[in-house]
Amino acid sequence: DTEVTQTPKHLVMGMTNKKSLKCEQHMGHRAMYWYKQKAKKPPELMFVYSYEKLSINESVPSRFSPECPNSSLLNLHLHALQPEDSALYLCASSQEPGQVNTEAFFGQGTRLTVV
Amino acid sequence: QKEVEQDPGPLSVPEGAIVSLNCTYSNSAFQYFMWYRQYSRKGPELLMYTYSSGNKEDGRFTAQVDKSSKYISLFIRDSQPSDSATYLCAMSAGYQKVTFGTGTKLQVIP
Numbered sequence: 001d002t003e004v005t006q007t008p009k010h011l012v013m014g015m016t017n018k019k020s021l022k023c024e025q026h027m028g029h030r031a032m033y034w035y036k037q038k039a040k041k042p043p044e045l046m047f048v049y050s051y052e053k054l055s056i057n058e059s060v061p062s063r064f065s066p067e068c069p070n071s072s073l074l075n076l077h078l079h080a081l082q083p084e085d086s087a088l089y090l091c092a093s094s095q096e097p098g099q100v101n102t103e104a105f106f107g108q109g110t111r112l113t114v115v
Numbered sequence: 116q117k118e119v120e121q122d123p124g125p126l127s128v129p130e131g132a133i134v135s136l137n138c139t140y141s142n143s144a145f146q147y148f149m150w151y152r153q154y155s156r157k158g159p160e161l162l163m164y165t166y167s168s169g170n171k172e173d174g175r176f177t178a179q180v181d182k183s184s185k186y187i188s189l190f191i192r193d194s195q196p197s198d199s200a201t202y203l204c205a206m207s208a209g210y211q212k213v214t215f216g217t218g219t220k221l222q223v224i225p
Contacts, residue, residue, distance in 0.1 A: 042215030097211050106158035
């Protein structure tokens, strides 16, 4: 199984809603990542978890709250988002944190629309 | 100046053509150079990576890195319609952060 599975595939939420994005991998990878990708733009790193601990937060607003309940699961909790937060949210994983360069698997993403 | 520059295209070529995709960069600390392919509405897929300078070949794909010029290339031989996608270059200094180019949209016309 070389898949990173993200749910839901599509999400529409209001600015007052609370929702969560979910990412799962069963490859035994110890590093997991959240990226944000706007249309026609490259992915931008948001968070990195190494061995279930947050190791990088790229100055992401607090309305985005990551959580890593176990080594296979990564969540992104969303609250009070703005329309400009609408984007494709990508999860990725690698065997070890330093292997993001040589062996990173991406999920298909959750396409989020904030109305 | 952006750390990584990539022509967004679109680039249209006939089937069978050799495709050349390029990126330039400004950060001398970059040691890892990757190429990702992203189909519409899908996540990126790692195609190839190169460490430091040199060439790497994998089937119809060849990656080249020239660190002295801060220039990397991806060549696709015998291009197929199934190669139509956005190609993202990406670079890293060896830590956990990867910097992506904006991507070049490629269309291979049958």
